[in-house]
Structure formats: structure tokens, C-alpha cells
Amino acid sequence: MQNGNTNKIWELLNTVPDPEIPVISVVELGVIRDVKFTNNSFLILITPTYSGCPATKTFQDDISSCLKENEITNFELKIKYDPPWTTDWMSDSTKEKLRKYGIAPPSNIVICPQCNSKNTSLISEFGATACKSLFKCIDCLEPFEFFKCI
Amino acid sequence: MDNLINYTLRIADNALILGQRMSQWCSNGPTLEEDIAMVNISLDLFGQANGFYEYASSIDGNKSADDFAFLRSEREYFNNLIVEQGNGHFGDTIVRNFLFDTYSVLFYTKLQNSSDDTLAALSSKSLKEAKYHLRHSSNWLIRLGDGTDESNKKVQKSLNDIWMFTGNLFEMDELDTDMLNKGIGIDNSLLKSEWDKKVNDTLSSAKLNRPEDGYMQTGSKEGIHTEHLGHLLSEMQFLQRAHPNAKW
Structure with missing residues (x-):
């Protein structure tokens, strides 16, 4: 108790x-x-x-x-x-943790978590979990997950 | 209270039956990404259905959410006819989902203002997901319609074949009217003009022709379904029927 x-x-x-x-x-x-x-x-x-x-x-x-x-x-x-x-409830420090872990945090601009390039494109609206979609980086060519904004 | 339960079941059944249809794509998707996408959509829909069934169960006080989902017969389901239609080929699925997703977004947008707090909350939650599903189905519809001659022909046929199930979405019966009068439900018929506009816009981007509003199949509000629902239920309910009360 x-x-x-x-x-x-x-x-x-x-x-x-x-x-x-x-x-x-x-x-x-x-x-x-x-x-x-x-x-x-x-x-x-x-x-x-x-x-x-x-x-x-x-x-x-x-x-x-x-x-x-x-x-x-x-x-x-x-x-x-x-x-x-809503992903608006995530703090900046939480977003930074996601980025370091290799997941692009929710944002209007999708930034590659590997090389920080903004030159990225969508592979699929859906990913390995309900909260993520799939992107690839045009500059470093790495695929990565993006935390969907909702 | 019976009316509120049945009204809630209509919403839950739409999510459950379309969710079951989308789950049938698991391991059968045209690409790995699409396979994952369709199963993700299925998961969202099952989650939505669960929320509405739990609510129906709490009003009923006797039946559980699982009882509602798995232990009713075909005539006791109230989902719109369009969601039970078979998956067909990928284009058939995209067309069916696009027409329903467009409706679903409009429906939840209105229902989130329901005087019933739980229905309102579940609707504002479901709305976010429905918008995302619509984005997926619209994008594919445009790619297929405005793709090759063959893909255009195929989805035009999908559209023509399923069109007669769209009228059912906008019907109002006594139960709907009672819920509307109580401030709980919405007027489905008022969604039609906005639905027409949104559907027409996307069809024109997809270079597809809108079929004529001819004969429209009806019956879901009395539990009268097309032949597809029984087959779907026999698969979905098998485990609960063969092993009553089995828990995951």
C-alpha cells in the first residue's frame, strides 16, 4: 500500500x-x-x-x-x-532519442537519421509497426523508418 | 438502450468486416510493402471495432465484445454491404476501400460531435486512422487509374462492379432517425453530396469515369447481406465455434 x-x-x-x-x-x-x-x-x-x-x-x-x-x-x-x-505530445528530447536510435522523429520535414539529409523519399505509408512509415535517403541511400505524424 | 447498442454495432461491424477482409491479404500482397500496409490497415480497423464492441458490451452488460464479434449469425451483422465484398484483385480492393474510406472520414467527422461522449471519443480516434487509410487508397487509385491502359481498364471495371453497393452507405432507417433525433447519431443522407464531390475529384485525377447511380443494393440495416458475408464469417468464427470460449 x-x-x-x-x-x-x-x-x-x-x-x-x-x-x-x-x-x-x-x-x-x-x-x-x-x-x-x-x-x-x-x-x-x-x-x-x-x-x-x-x-x-x-x-x-x-x-x-x-x-x-x-x-x-x-x-x-x-x-x-x-x-x-498525437505525436505533438512528444518532447524535443524524446524526438532526439528516436533520431539517435535510427528512427526519423515526427516532423513536417523528414530528415535522414543517418546523415541528416532532407533529400528523402517515401517508400511506403506503412512500416513494421502501426506508428511508422518507410523512407529512403536519396543522399546516403539508407532506408529508414519515420515516426508518422498524427 | 437497444437502439444505442445496435447503432454502435453497425459502426463496429463495418470496421470488423473490412478489417477481416484486409487481413486476408496477409502474405498475399502484390509487394512486401503493400502486404504490410494492408495488414496495418486491418489492425487499425480491428482496434476500432474493439473499441465500439467494448462500448456495446458495457451498455448491454451481458454480452462481451468477443460475443458480439464472433457469436452472431449472418443476419445479426449490420455492416454496410460494400465492406463484405470480396478482395478480388488488388485494384478491386483499392476501389472498395477508397469508396468506403471516403465515406468513413465524413462519417467520423460528423459523429465526433455526438452527444454520446464515448461514441464521440471513439470517432475522433478512428477519424485520424481513417484519413490515413484514405490517403493510401486514393494514392493507389490514382496510380492504377492513371497508370497503363490495362490497369485503367481493370480498375474501371472494379468501380463499375461495386458501384451498386454505394447507395447503402447513405440510407436512413428508423433506428438512424431515432439516434439522430437524440443527438447521438448522424444523418447519413447528408454525407452524400460531400462524398460525391470528393469521389468525383479523385476519380477525375485517376482518369476514371464515375458510373451512373442506377440500381442500388440494400438490406444491411435488416441484416440482409450478399453471399460473401456468410463465407467470411465461417472462416472468421471457426475457432470460437469449434472451441467455445477459447482465449488467445
Whole structure:
């Protein structure tokens, strides 16, 4: 049983990685919308990225395990659909982490994460996960993933 | 309450049945990228369907989302006829999806203002994905229509063949009217003029001729479907029918 310190919960959530892009946490991904303490229980509001994203279930399980490992059992995870998730909720530092990992971060201009060239072109609107599309760099010729803006 | 459940099921069924159709492209796509694209679209649609079924289940209080998805018979599905039509060749799929995606974007744009908070929230979420799907189907339609003589002929035939299922999208029945009067639902018939405009624009970029609005097939609102739905359900429901309550 934890007292109502929501900061502690945020800290723990920030250690739970995104199952598909492990360099960023679920907090950095922007899916944790709020943590409240009511009736002696933490309520964690989650907004999924894409309706069918299979990672949604995985990170809910990961969050539950993380909290339980830290002896927090008085919590509830709740899905909140409105407002819908948007890549605007990602901070600049999160975008930088994506870029270093080799994924072009969401932006109006698609920049090659390898050589920083703006001379890139779309291969496919869809990629290996729901949140990404496929691009290639015309200058260094490397293909890369782009985090779709939504 | 029954009307709200059934109205929600109509939306969920459209997403589920088109999602199932798109999943049938898995490992059959014309290129690896397109295979992945179509399965991604399928995943989005299943996710949308799940949200609406969960909502129907919460109002119903008895049936689960899976019960709604897997344990109804053909006559109890209310999806629009266009989404159950077979995949055919790649062009047939693109044409079907383009016509439905255009409708879907307009539908969710209106429904996100529903007085029902859950339907509104699910719609604004689904709208973002529907817009992306429309971008995909429109781009392909233009490439195929304005491609070679053969690709143009093929998708023109796809368009002519499926056109009679488009009228069904804009029908209103008693249930729709009741939902509209309560501020929950939308007036499908009012989407037609905007749909016409958007479809005509893309068809003209694709150098395709819009078929005449002739005979339009109807029936989905009473659960009367074309022969394709039964076959689709027999495949989709097999596991739940053979092993009741099986969990993934």
C-alpha cells in the first residue's frame, strides 16, 4: 500500500520502456495522460497510440508488473480515448532519442537519421509497426523508418 | 438502450468486416510493402471495432465484445454491404476501400460531435486512422487509374462492379432517425453530396469515369447481406465455434 504520492508513480512509469521502441519510456511516448490518487488508489489514465496497436496490451502488462515489483498494488489502469493521442505530445528530447536510435522523429520535414539529409523519399505509408512509415535517403541511400505524424 | 447498442454495432461491424477482409491479404500482397500496409490497415480497423464492441458490451452488460464479434449469425451483422465484398484483385480492393474510406472520414467527422461522449471519443480516434487509410487508397487509385491502359481498364471495371453497393452507405432507417433525433447519431443522407464531390475529384485525377447511380443494393440495416458475408464469417468464427470460449 502506497500513500498518495503520484510523483513516485510517474518516476516508476518513466522506467517502463515502450515495447516496440525501447529507447523511450511510455511516459515519453505520451500515452500516460494522468495519474490521480482517489479513494486510496492510483488511477492511471492511458491513451493508446493506434486503435489496434498490439503494444498497448503489452505496455499495460509491463506497467502493472513494474508497479507490483515496487510493492504498489492499489492502482487501476484505465483507457482514455479523448483527446486522441498525437505525436505533438512528444518532447524535443524524446524526438532526439528516436533520431539517435535510427528512427526519423515526427516532423513536417523528414530528415535522414543517418546523415541528416532532407533529400528523402517515401517508400511506403506503412512500416513494421502501426506508428511508422518507410523512407529512403536519396543522399546516403539508407532506408529508414519515420515516426508518422498524427 | 437497444437502439444505442445496435447503432454502435453497425459502426463496429463495418470496421470488423473490412478489417477481416484486409487481413486476408496477409502474405498475399502484390509487394512486401503493400502486404504490410494492408495488414496495418486491418489492425487499425480491428482496434476500432474493439473499441465500439467494448462500448456495446458495457451498455448491454451481458454480452462481451468477443460475443458480439464472433457469436452472431449472418443476419445479426449490420455492416454496410460494400465492406463484405470480396478482395478480388488488388485494384478491386483499392476501389472498395477508397469508396468506403471516403465515406468513413465524413462519417467520423460528423459523429465526433455526438452527444454520446464515448461514441464521440471513439470517432475522433478512428477519424485520424481513417484519413490515413484514405490517403493510401486514393494514392493507389490514382496510380492504377492513371497508370497503363490495362490497369485503367481493370480498375474501371472494379468501380463499375461495386458501384451498386454505394447507395447503402447513405440510407436512413428508423433506428438512424431515432439516434439522430437524440443527438447521438448522424444523418447519413447528408454525407452524400460531400462524398460525391470528393469521389468525383479523385476519380477525375485517376482518369476514371464515375458510373451512373442506377440500381442500388440494400438490406444491411435488416441484416440482409450478399453471399460473401456468410463465407467470411465461417472462416472468421471457426475457432470460437469449434472451441467455445477459447482465449488467445
